[in-house]
Amino acid sequence: MAEQDAKAAHDGAGHRARLRQKLADAGGEALLDHELIEYLLALAIPRRDTKPLAKLLLREFGGIGGLMTADWQAIARVPGMGDTSVAAIKIVQATALRMLRNEVAARPVLANWQALLDYLRADMAHLGVERVRVLHLNSRNMLIRDDHMGDGSIDQAAIYTREVIRRAIDLGSAALILVHNHPSGDPSPSRQDIDVTRQIIDAGKRLNISVHDHVIIAGQGHVSLRAKGLL
Structure with a gap:
């Protein structure tokens, strides 16, 4: 069991490294929707395979737009989502909205x-x-x-x-x-x-x-x- 856990952790780290390299080389457009959420969640849950959770969230909320605008409590009710993971999603939303709002206020x-x-x-x-x-x-x-x-x-x-x-x-x-x-x-x-x-x-x-x-x-x-x- 310990060997299996170690292998899973190693495989997960390798997968995240590949996503990170893809992001560095080609930007966010190179990542699929679930990969964006998967990598974001991996920063909050570093020792877990977050791909299944990312796909579950996108199904639950109908895509990235629905996920980002869902309220904290709704996201937290999804199995596997703790406060740190929810905060990661909401801080991305807050940052995006701040950037867009600043564009509106500038002119x-x-x-x-x-x-x-x-x-x-x-x-x-x-x-x-x-x-x-x-x-x-x-x-x-x-x-x-x-x-x-x-x-x-x-x-x-x-x-x-x-x-x-x-x-x-x-x-x-x-x-x-x-x-x-x-x-x-x-x-x-x-x-x-x-x-x-x-x-x-x-x-x-x-x-x-x-x-x-x-x-x-x-x-x-x-x-x-x-x-x-x-x-």
């Missing part, structure tokens, strides 16, 4: 729309519940606050006009971009999405606060209500 948002969409998709496209956020912009359309207004159920999260406008007043916002996700995967706006957007637009007009757009993020893509002519 006027309306002139940097693709960077905004990349950030929002990374954060919200694979969530299992609806999340509402409001992006507050100054008079030069620079991001001054990314407000996470709350999470809801699998198919509903409330956007309250009074709360959005009060927050905009407190921050001195000149304009807003409303954002929420559809866990169903379909970004098509509902009647309620359209109605609440128009309510916020009307309330903002009285205070010279513009609403540039309401963006719905989902696994199948995104919808801009402005681009659809619904504002």
Whole structure:
């Protein structure tokens, strides 16, 4: 048994070395999805074959996007995942989101729309519940606050006009971009999405606060209500 364990440890170390060399020689694109997660987990669980666990996680959460956006408790419930392993996954997500958000903050948002969409998709496209956020912009359309207004159920999260406008007043916002996700995967706006957007637009007009757009993020893509002519 001891000899078998030693052989397994040796084989695992050799496999990880090959993955590391592939990463060094050709970059992350050379690694399959499960190999990326496998190597990440190997850093947290150095004396274990992490390939089966990596494949299990990707199946459980439907791919890398779903895994990275899953909450801590959900990942921790997967057999074999301890706090150190979960932390490894969440720190990668946090780093990626920070990098994407810094891209959004660096330039006027309306002139940097693709960077905004990349950030929002990374954060919200694979969530299992609806999340509402409001992006507050100054008079030069620079991001001054990314407000996470709350999470809801699998198919509903409330956007309250009074709360959005009060927050905009407190921050001195000149304009807003409303954002929420559809866990169903379909970004098509509902009647309620359209109605609440128009309510916020009307309330903002009285205070010279513009609403540039309401963006719905989902696994199948995104919808801009402005681009659809619904504002």
